[in-house]
Amino acid sequence: MDHEEIPSMPSTPATTPGTPGAPLFGGFDGKRSGHNGRYTPKSLLKSCKCFSVDNEWALEDGRLPLVSCALPPPNVSLYRKLGAEFVGTLILIFAGTATAIVNQKTDGAVTLIGCAASAGLAVMIVILSTGHISGAHLNPAVTISFAALKHFPWKHVPVYIGAQVLASVCAAFALKAVFEPTMSGGVTVPTVTLSQAFALEFIISFNLMFVVTAVATDTRAVS
Structure with missing residues (x-):
């Protein structure tokens, strides 16, 4: 069987952009090791997670399975x-x-x-x-929403x-x-009645929270 170059594939994020310390577009959790908590080449290899993302059709077609690897996010104070x-x-x-x-x-x-x-x-x-x-x-x-959804x-x-x-x-x-x-x-000075202003703020805030939480917490949104 001819050896083919194994392309990289985006991995499904285990963390979200709303989680501080996580990569902007997702990544995997991991623990630091090495001197003073810093990453070393050896600790990076140990913390790097790789898994197959291809299906059984690749094996039937005689192709090598696709493999995705990801490094853990940095630990931010x-x-x-x-x-x-x-x-x-x-x-x-x-x-x-x-x-x-x-x-x-x-x-x-x-x-x-x-x-x-x-x-x-x-x-x-x-x-x-x-x-x-x-x-x-x-x-x-946004902060309260992430905390309520257990992402913060x-x-x-x-x-x-x-x-x-x-x-x-x-x-x-x-x-x-x-x-x-x-x-x-x-x-921000409302030019309408207080009830109308409250209704508009509620609708706008609901739309904002809906979009933010959907994009930041759904792993399929960044793939």
């Missing part, structure tokens, strides 16, 4: 996770609110699409930059929410210092 969560939330709040303030100061030159694009790009950049460290929750609702430890929820709230307050004072007077740009 809680302080690094909180620092990454703080910086990510600070960037998101500052960028999103600053765009709304500039839009008001320039009489709508940025436009509504520009404000939405700015916030979306800020979220994407923060997730790609800090997602592998803290999970890039950026929102207490409850004992870390209070400190995560504290980092998010502190980052939001710091971003607000930074905006006040830069854009004084800020007028009403970026301030």
Whole structure:
């Protein structure tokens, strides 16, 4: 039988992007070994997990089975996770609110699409930059949702929410210092009744949590 090159296949993640310390697009859990908890070539080989991902049709066709290998995620300290969560939330709040303030100061030159694009790009950049460290929750609702679905430890929820709230307050004072007077740009002031505002916030938050938890916790979403 001719030897064929064995291509690599994406593995089914055992952890999720919402879990701090996990790779951004999934990976396998593993334990560190070696000096001071650092990975060594020998410990990497021991912690590397390989398994066949092909089916019996490959053997019948005379092909070698496909094999997938994955290394465990790095062990990130809680302080690094909180620092990454703080910086990510600070960037998101500052960028999103600053765009709304500039839009008001320039009489709508940025436009509504520009404000939405700015916030979306800020979220994407923060997730790609800090997602592998803290999970890039950026929102207490996301943190609580992950904890409720058992993808995040409850004992870390209070400190995560504290980092998010502190980052939001710091971003607000930074905006006040830069854009004084800020007028009403970026301030959430409902123009409808309280019941209508609550209903809209509930629906929008539900859609956000549905998408985030579905994409981050379903292993088939990243394959």
